[in-house]
Amino acid sequence: MPRSDRFLTVDGTELHYADWGDPSDPPVLCVHGLSRNGRDFDPLARVLEDEYRVLCPDMPGRGWSEWADDPATLYGDAAMVETLVGFCDELGLETVRYVGTSMGGGLGMALAGGAMPDRISHLVVNDISPNPAEDATPAAMARIMEYVPDPPTFETVTAMEAYMRELYEGRFSGMSDEEWRRLTLTSARRTDDGRVTAAYDPRILEGEDSEDAPDPWDVWAVIDAELLIVRGTDSDILPAEPYERMLETQPDAETVEVDCGHAPSLNVPAQIEPIREFFAE
Structure with missing residues (x-):
């Protein structure tokens, strides 16, 4: 099924989300990075939608979701x-598979290790x-603090x-010219002028x-969900x-390493297929 753009309200905040696939299929929740939005997962969703309902929200203050x-x-x-949690409750999602890039990955850990331990x-x-x-390098944090507040x-x-x-x-893994154009169009808005x-x-x-x-490392340690870590080999957000x-804390976690910085784009078969296979386990 083609992507649908939908909206729902959680605790008074309107959220936009891209909804892919058959609503009767098992849900996959994809959550983006700090200054990104749910359309980053278009390539992954196009592959997974044959087997799953793929839900890609814009977190508050991003994309088409309401600002605070x-x-x-x-x-x-x-x-x-x-x-x-409210998003999953509003949609009646009892159990989800979850993909989180950067900030979205951190939120996924907090859900799986705390707020929704039995639902992921x-x-x-x-x-x-x-x-x-x-854990990130000082240079990485300085870069974020420089460009995010003043785009x-x-x-x-x-x-x-x-x-x-x-x-x-x-930093992102390789993308075609068409993908760079899509990334730009889904990342842009017009200002008042x-x-x-x-x-x-x-x-x-x-x-x-x-x-x-709670200490985030303690949260990571208690996660009981099946785990897959995707890492850019030159990442300054997730250094070695x-x-x-x-991996020492969660020795059963599966891994995929991509020749890039921060972060793998999840846009090519070498990155998408391991996720599809992981979800089938």
Whole structure:
């Protein structure tokens, strides 16, 4: 079935999500990275939709989902975990397979190890450690803090595409010219003065979490779902040391390594087929 664009409201916030496949098939929930959106999973969803219903929400403040009046209350990890629980509740999803890229992977760990331990059967963690604030390289964190709060604006979409290539090429795994164009179009919005910029709220880093939140490594340790870790071999968000620690803590986790930085794009058979096979287990 073709992709459907749908909306639902969770705790007063309207969420947009791409809905692929037959609603009667087992659900797969795909959650994107920090400043990205659910359309990043188009290539994966096109393959999985023959067997699964694939749901790809835009998290609050991204894509076509509603922006927060107060970013502190909606953009923190704990709030986004609650949003995802509400999303699954609203759609009546009792058990899901889950794919999370970067931030989405961290949210998946929090769900599988805490908020929804009995509802996530399979968890794919794409290039993120349990505690990226401490595990990522200083250069990676500095890069995020520089570009996310102040996305540039452009006169044209083609100028934004050139910027996207400069920002992500060499970090994302390889994409065709057509894929770069799709990534740009699904990542863009017009500003009030008609310029083009990234389709997210620049305040997304202003979310706040409780100081008594559990240690994320403890959360990783108690996850009982089937696990698959996808990693870019040159990733500065999931360097070698925390990656090895993840495997030591969860020795039964399966792995896929991709020759790229942060993060594998999940857009080619070499990355998609291991996920499809993993979900069939």
